[in-house]
Amino acid sequence: MGALLLATSSAVLAQYPERPVKIVNPFAVGGSVDTLQRLFAQKLSERTGQRFIVENKTGAGGRIGYDYVAKSRGDGYTLVAGDPGYAVLGALYPKLPWDHANDLVPVTTFARAPFAIVTNPQSRFKTLPALLAYARANPGKVTYGSPGTGTLGHFVMEAIQREAKVTLTHVPYKGGSDALAAVMGNNVDIVVTGIPTIVGQMKNGLIVVLATTSENRWPGAERVPTMVEQGVNVATYFWYGLMAPKGTPGPTVDFLYQQVVNILKDPATKEALDAQGVEGSAMKPAELANLVREETKRWTEVVRSGKISVE
Numbered sequence: 001m002g003a004l005l006l007a008t009s010s011a012v013l014a015q016y017p018e019r020p021v022k023i024v025n026p027f028a029v030g031g032s033v034d035t036l037q038r039l040f041a042q043k044l045s046e047r048t049g050q051r052f053i054v055e056n057k058t059g060a061g062g063r064i065g066y067d068y069v070a071k072s073r074g075d076g077y078t079l080v081a082g083d084p085g086y087a088v089l090g091a092l093y094p095k096l097p098w099d100h101a102n103d104l105v106p107v108t109t110f111a112r113a114p115f116a117i118v119t120n121p122q123s124r125f126k127t128l129p130a131l132l133a134y135a136r137a138n139p140g141k142v143t144y145g146s147p148g149t150g151t152l153g154h155f156v157m158e159a160i161q162r163e164a165k166v167t168l169t170h171v172p173y174k175g176g177s178d179a180l181a182a183v184m185g186n187n188v189d190i191v192v193t194g195i196p197t198i199v200g201q202m203k204n205g206l207i208v209v210l211a212t213t214s215e216n217r218w219p220g221a222e223r224v225p226t227m228v229e230q231g232v233n234v235a236t237y238f239w240y241g242l243m244a245p246k247g248t249p250g251p252t253v254d255f256l257y258q259q260v261v262n263i264l265k266d267p268a269t270k271e272a273l274d275a276q277g278v279e280g281s282a283m284k285p286a287e288l289a290n291l292v293r294e295e296t297k298r299w300t301e302v303v304r305s306g307k308i309s310v311e
Helices: 002-015 032-048 060-070 085-092 128-137 152-164 176-184 195-203 250-263 267-276 285-306
Strands: 021-025 052-056 078-082 104-119 143-146 169-172 190-194 208-212 237-245
Touching: 021 032, 021 060, 032 052, 032 078, 032 104, 032 195, 032 237, 032 250, 032 267, 060 078, 060 085, 060 104, 060 237, 078 104, 085 152, 085 285, 104 152, 104 176, 104 195, 104 250, 104 267, 104 285, 128 208, 143 152, 143 176, 152 169, 152 190, 152 285, 176 190, 176 195, 190 195, 195 208, 195 267, 237 250, 250 285
Parallel strands: 021 052, 021 078, 143 169, 143 190
Antiparallel strands: 078 237, 104 190, 104 208, 104 237
8 A cells, every 4th residue: 555655745745836827816917926926937947847827816905816726726837836825815714715724735835034123214202112102191192004904014013012011003004005105195104015025125225114024034134123122022924825725646746845945046036035035935835834823823812902903
């Protein structure tokens, strides 16, 4: 029996991929998810000799793309770009058109980056402790922008408020670019955003980063203290990864994971990731599955305690 399973696994690995593989990106062209997915699609194409093609299926906060892949055949030829927003969907929408916990199988991550608490260079708040002290003394007087109600930026800021025991006023915008423009225009006090979205602004001094949500100081932002260093126990990352439909053969999932591990050993890949403000990170399928479960649980509690609703 063991010999038969080994032979079957070897046959799958010997054949896959036999034709082009589609990676669905549930988000718009040009964002950090899209940019990094296209980088790794190119690297996977080079390593396997088959094309890995990124196709954007946007709308409904990612639900359209995820639903499409969740209902696709589990043969390894249709994958979906995964990120922490998938856990947010499970927290926000109890009745999704697919089984959130089971219909998509985590494959691996290939990069991650922390969130950053960003303010305007002319802001009255020069440090995070100063901002939090003012917020405690003046509940609701500090404003923060987000890409919209129910977005990851909103959720991370809700978690920070809970941990820091402060109450801020949420100002939702129609997307991350608008939220970032608002803090650069001094229309809100702070914004929570991913490091990759502000690399250029950081270098040009257009914003000030008060803290990151990494466990240790982040490469490229070594002068910026972490949230934990400043007494707020919030450490979380925006991860970039791949998921596949339920039923995708285990050997195929393992093959893709190992390809990413090998890609991350390439110095040219590291250089490309450094330029985007992210670090390579290949989680095993089981590790990523556990992370998604834990993040879904965490954000569900944030939804409950913050009474967040988008429906």
